[in-house]
Amino acid sequence: MVEVTIRDLTSRVSLVGTYYGDVELNMVYVKDSGVLLDTSTSSIIEDVVKVIGLPKVAIITHPHEDHAGGSGYLASRGVRVIAHEAARGFLYNNVINVDSFFSLKYRSCFTPEFTESFIRDFRSKVGSPVVHESFRGMLNLNGVKCIEAFGHTSGTVVCIVDDVMFTSDAVQGLGIRGLSTTDSIPQVSSIDDYLQTLNTLKSIKVKMLVPGHNYLPFSKRVLEGNEVEEFIEASIEAMNRLLGIAKVLLSERPLTICEFADNLIHEYGVKRSLYPQALITANAIIRFYKRRRLLRIIKEGDVELYSIK
């Protein structure tokens, strides 16, 4: 059993705090309408329901295992599950969803044993996801407003209720740092979308922000007042820092995607070996520079080397 705590943020909005391994995991629950934002994993959700009771509706912010994994269990107990149409598309086919998270072309960076166990772990945590309804653009449901906030993934949404904004993984500050198995750079699949999302969210004024995990620089479950804007600003700075590091690395010599991702995380300060999600950000940076015609690609057989022109 994993620890689940509830904290009232407003008269009807609560933070549901739990843990995903050594990382904090946050959800938001709107008591009067029974709307749960995010669903944790296929196993954690059972402990969540024991504490908060059965919600009426669950809204998934994006198709990752620690946010969408509880949807199958909730659906089996009669809860209506809603997600963005893109997130629903990824979740509809679990093989496709794993490939969207751990692309086939990144698997050459790891041993077959590691790849196999990583995929097995993702699949078990995401379970058999169910999405009953989807939307695009905006969702308005019993005072909960969800808007598109792509960048972390396509189909990521941010939800606002009362004066509380639940950003899940749409805003990641400096990343998660200092933990042996989870130390990571921000995980972003489109840099342009992510920066656009951050700029949009900056203009929305709220009293409180709940991130999906303990992202630095605040590393706490609820950010209040000035911390909201500082967190979004820190997220923009972190991305600019990653882009700067990438430019230097790619100027030194042509690199494979594996070498580039490995160097990128270590220059950023991550203290663990290369992990699959880092490849998502590394590839997004490659595409960012490619779109700006700054990238040189050297191709030989199935291998591509990248450098900055």
Ligand SMILES: [Zn+2]
């Ligand atoms: Zn995520």
